[in-house]
Amino acid sequence: MNIKFYIFFILLIPTLLAQQANLQNKFMLAQSYEQMGELERATEVYEEVYKTQPENYQFFFALNRIYIQIKEYDKSIQITEARLKSQPNDYNLVGMLGVTLYLKGEEKKTYELWDKLLEQAGGNQNVYRILSNYAIELRTFDKAIEILVKGKNASPNKTIYSYDLANLYSLRMQYAEAINEYCLLIDTDPNQIKQIEGRIYPLLARPEALPIIIETLEKKNPHINTNYAPLLINAYLENLSFEKALNLNFELDRKLNKNGTEVFSLAQRLYSLKEYSFASTAFEYLLNNYPSSAYVSQIKLGFAKTFEASLEEKIQSSLALWKPYNMPKVLLKADYEKSIDAYKEIIKSYPNSEVAVEAYYRIGVIYEKRLLQIDKAKESYNFIAQNYKMSNLYSISCEAISRIALLQNEMDIAKEYLDVILAFPRSQPVEKNLAKFRKAELLYFSGDFEESRSLVNEVVSFFKDNIANDALELSILLNTSINDSLLLTRFAVAELFIFKKKFSDAIVILEEIETNEQAIFLSNYASITKMECEIALDNFPTALKIGEKIVSKENLNLFGDKALFLSAQIYQFGIGSDKNAIELYEQLLAKYPNSLYLDKAREEINHLRKKVS
Numbered sequence: 001m002n003i004k005f006y007i008f009f010i011l012l013i014p015t016l017l018a019q020q021a022n023l024q025n026k027f028m029l030a031q032s033y034e035q036m037g038e039l040e041r042a043t044e045v046y047e048e049v050y051k052t053q054p055e056n057y058q059f060f061f062a063l064n065r066i067y068i069q070i071k072e073y074d075k076s077i078q079i080t081e082a083r084l085k086s087q088p089n090d091y092n093l094v095g096m097l098g099v100t101l102y103l104k105g106e107e108k109k110t111y112e113l114w115d116k117l118l119e120q121a122g123g124n125q126n127v128y129r130i131l132s133n134y135a136i137e138l139r140t141f142d143k144a145i146e147i148l149v150k151g152k153n154a155s156p157n158k159t160i161y162s163y164d165l166a167n168l169y170s171l172r173m174q175y176a177e178a179i180n181e182y183c184l185l186i187d188t189d190p191n192q193i194k195q196i197e198g199r200i201y202p203l204l205a206r207p208e209a210l211p212i213i214i215e216t217l218e219k220k221n222p223h224i225n226t227n228y229a230p231l232l233i234n235a236y237l238e239n240l241s242f243e244k245a246l247n248l249n250f251e252l253d254r255k256l257n258k259n260g261t262e263v264f265s266l267a268q269r270l271y272s273l274k275e276y277s278f279a280s281t282a283f284e285y286l287l288n289n290y291p292s293s294a295y296v297s298q299i300k301l302g303f304a305k306t307f308e309a310s311l312e313e314k315i316q317s318s319l320a321l322w323k324p325y326n327m328p329k330v331l332l333k334a335d336y337e338k339s340i341d342a343y344k345e346i347i348k349s350y351p352n353s354e355v356a357v358e359a360y361y362r363i364g365v366i367y368e369k370r371l372l373q374i375d376k377a378k379e380s381y382n383f384i385a386q387n388y389k390m391s392n393l394y395s396i397s398c399e400a401i402s403r404i405a406l407l408q409n410e411m412d413i414a415k416e417y418l419d420v421i422l423a424f425p426r427s428q429p430v431e432k433n434l435a436k437f438r439k440a441e442l443l444y445f446s447g448d449f450e451e452s453r454s455l456v457n458e459v460v461s462f463f464k465d466n467i468a469n470d471a472l473e474l475s476i477l478l479n480t481s482i483n484d485s486l487l488l489t490r491f492a493v494a495e496l497f498i499f500k501k502k503f504s505d506a507i508v509i510l511e512e513i514e515t516n517e518q519a520i521f522l523s524n525y526a527s528i529t530k531m532e533c534e535i536a537l538d539n540f541p542t543a544l545k546i547g548e549k550i551v552s553k554e555n556l557n558l559f560g561d562k563a564l565f566l567s568a569q570i571y572q573f574g575i576g577s578d579k580n581a582i583e584l585y586e587q588l589l590a591k592y593p594n595s596l597y598l599d600k601a602r603e604e605i606n607h608l609r610k611k612v613s
Contacts, residue, residue, distance in 0.1 A: 001386060023049050027059065027414045034062075039070050050079070055086075065097065073104035089116065091127050102138055113544050118147065132164065141168050158187045163199075170203060177210040178203070183220055183228055185432065200231060203239040214239060226252055242270065242278040250285060256281065258297075260290045265361070267302055276310040297350040302343040304415050306360060311335050311370075322573045324566070325536040328501055337368045357391045360384050364400060378404045385417075395421045395431040402438060406445075407500055412440055433462045444474065445496045447489050453478040477525065478494055484519045491522055494529070503533040504575035524550070527558040531566060540574045545565075561595035563587040568604070578608045 027049050033042035046063040052058055060083060067076035080097045085265050087093060093118050097319040098110040114131050122128035128151030135144035155161075157468035162181040169178035187234055203209045214235045220503040229252050236245035249266050252258065252410045257363045267282035283303035286293065288477035293299065313459045343359035350356050364380035367373045381404070384397040398417045405414035421427050437459045455476065461470035497506035510533070513519070513526035527550050534543035543566070550563035568584035573579045585601040585608075590596075 019021075019357060022054055024155065027062070030062065034066060039066060043070060043072075046527075054079075056084070065098075068100060068103065071103075073100050076100040077104075085352045090129045095130050096129070098135055099138060102140075114143075118150055121154070123156075125151065125155065125160065126150075128154075129162070129164075136168075137575050141172050145172070149265045159185050159488045163394070164200070173208070175203060175209045176216045179213055179216040179231075182231075183217075186227050193227065193230060196233060197230060201234065204207075204235055210235065210239055212362065213242075215287075216484075222433075223251060226256060229448055237269070237273075242275055246278055246281060249282075253289075260286045260293055264299065264302075266296065271302065271306055271309065274309070274313070276306050276313060279306045297346065297355045299351060300342075300346050300349070301355045304339065304359070305345060305362065307342060308336075317369075322569050323535050324532040325498060325501075325503065327503070327536055327538075330370065332374055333371065336366050340366055355391055357384055357388045361397060364397070368400065368404065371488065374404055374407065389427070395424060395427045395435075399431070399434060399438060400437075406442065411442065411446060415439065418442065429462075433510055434467055437467050437474075438469070440474065441499075444478070445492050445499075447492060449478055449482055449485065449488065453482070476575065480521045481519070484522055485549055487513060487516060487519050487522050491526065494526075498529070498533065501536075506530075507533050524553075524558040524567065528562055528566075531563060535566065535570065535574070538574070540570050544570060561588055561592035561597055564591070565595075565597040565601060568601070572604065572608065578611065 010335060013249055014412040026045055030042045030045035030049065033045065034041070041373070043063075043066050045060070046066055049061045050056075050059045061077060064076050067073070067079075073468055074274040077097065077100050079091055080100065084090065084093050084097065092114035094113060098113050101107075101301045109281060114135075117127060117131065128147055132147040132151075135147060136140070145165060148165050152161050152165070152429040162185045166178045166181040169181065179200070182200060184194050185196060200213070203213060208372045214232065217228055217232040219384075222232050222337075229248055233245045233248055236242070236248070245266065249263055253260060255262050261330070263282055263286055267279050267286065269336065270276075270279035270282060280303065283299055283306060286299045287296070287303065290296065290299070311332055318329075318401055320326060320332055333379050340363050343363050343454070362381050363382075364377045367380060368377035378401060381400045382395045384391060384393055385401060388394060398421050402414045405411075405417065418435045418439045418479040422432055422439075436455050440452045440455035440459065443455065453475070454477045460468055460475050462562055464469060477491075481491070494506040494509040494513070497503070497509070500530060507530055510526040511531040514523050516523055516528065527546060531546040531550070532542050534540075534546065545564040547567040547570075550557065551560045551567075553560070564584055568581045568588065571584065582605055585605045586599050588597060589605075595601075
């Protein structure tokens with residue numbers, strides 16, 4: 001190499017580097033202008049750097065983008081066509097040119113340009129994907145589908161674009177075509193079924209899609225092409241066609257020798273959907289066909305829980321769930337005793353198993369909540385607490401024992417079991433939070449307000465927990481009334497009576513408190529709580545008078561909205577006067593626009609008006 005040329009080249013490098021750096025700085029300046037919305041100034045700088053280096057793709061792309069933003073479509077076409085001359089095999093450039101032509105209003109030219117490229121593409125998958133993506137960018141979904149169908153026909157792999165096509169068909173509400181693509185994928189690889197179920201599931205929530213999906217899958221004859229059956233079962237469940245879902249599930253189980261595994265999953269799913277009759281049918285099928293199954297104990301437990309749940313469903317209308325508090329009553333005694341017998345049979349057949357532990361727990365719940373035999377309930381809970389410390393039901397059983405101890409005035413035992421939950425390393429955060437709240441309640445009932453307030457504040461901070469609302473209510477009571485400790489002590493005694501369902505005893509104390517006009521908050525709180533107690537005792541006229549008195553208070557009316565809401569509920573559910581209920585709900589809406597009861601009041605008004613019409 002000539003030494004002079006070499007020296008010249010060495011001296012030139014810094015100049016070249018400086019020029020490149022200067023270009024990059026200008027490019028960054030143009031980007032800044034663009035981000036600030038100063039598109040004209042950005043365009044000027046982009047054009048300057050592009051003219052300096054037209055081969056630089058970054059500069060070209062930025063300039064083309066801003067030409068489109070400012071609708072200088074001819075200039076965009078000019079620079080894109082110029083680049084295509086030097087790079088005729090750049091399919092992205094053809095796609096970009098088509099976009100510009102389309103935005104300019106020359107849709108026909110766009111499609112002619114793209115179709116010409118597709119004719120030359122042969123089996124090149126990239127061409128079809130690139131052009132379909134540009135069509136999607138323009139939201140011309142039909143053209144995108146057309147392009148991918150051409151690619152599908154040109155390829156030996158007929159599922160190469162199936163996921164893309166299924167998505168596009170779904171967007172165009174062509175649900176049958178989408179399902180056909182998914183079925184094609186399943187034909188090719190049945191292992192994709194779970195992934196495809198996940199993609200179809202959102203479509204099942206569309207009312208217009210569901211019947212089409214069911215019809216399409218039924219035409220595929222899933223009784224023979226069993227790979228499609230899980231999709232149809234899901235669609236049946238979403239359509240509330242539970243009997244069809246069960247029958248197809250049973251058929252699959254027999255044909256494919258599934259040994260009941262899919263039926264068991266469906267039974268559990270039906271149980272979670274509260275379709276207890278159909279769940280019971282599924283469990284019964286399993287017991288009849290697989291009496292020696294490895295998981296027969298779980299099947300029997302599921303069957304027993306389903307029977308218990310069906311009893312709960314039967315008594316719902318008799319429980320008057322609209323009431324803030326309810327008087328305990330025994331309903332369906334013989335049926336619940338039959339349920340206990342089923343659980344006892346499980347304990348006998350599978351002693352020392354986790355299903356036996358759950359059976360003990362369910363027996364405890366029935367004795368406590370439905371048969372009101374507290375000592376027998378405690379016996380069942382105690383058996384778990386003493387013998388199954390490693391069970392998932394240990395902590396919740398300890399909480400139940402604590403609750404019963406409180407009912408029986410055994411405060412020390414109640415506290416002891418709550419402390420056990422808090423100290424037990426296997427207790428879940430939710431279980432510990434509940435134990436903290438129960439302990440805060442216990443301390444409150446005992447008159448230890450400071451420690452109770454400290455604990456309840458910890459529970460309130462655990463905002464993801466359902467118990468946090470109850471804790472917040474107790475926190476407000478403690479923080480607002482702590483200075484009236486003597487009166488608060490009396491209020492706590494009244495609330496303990498309410499916990500024990502001794503509503504008449506609670507009312508006597510609440511009447512004392514509400515006459516104390518100096519303790520404004522507690523006086524108001526006592527009045528609304530007394531109203532709730534009268535409702536529990538079915539003393540509806542008395543409760544309505546209390547409600548009227550609360551609402552009529554002009555100053556410091558703290559619970560007027562709640563009193564109106566409860567009064568409306570009394571007329572609606574207790575007395576059966578829909579007209580009076582509607583009037584009170586409407587009064588609530590007008591008088592308390594920020595009330596927490598607004599949504600529920602509107603809901604009830606709509607329900608009652610439909611009922612009247």
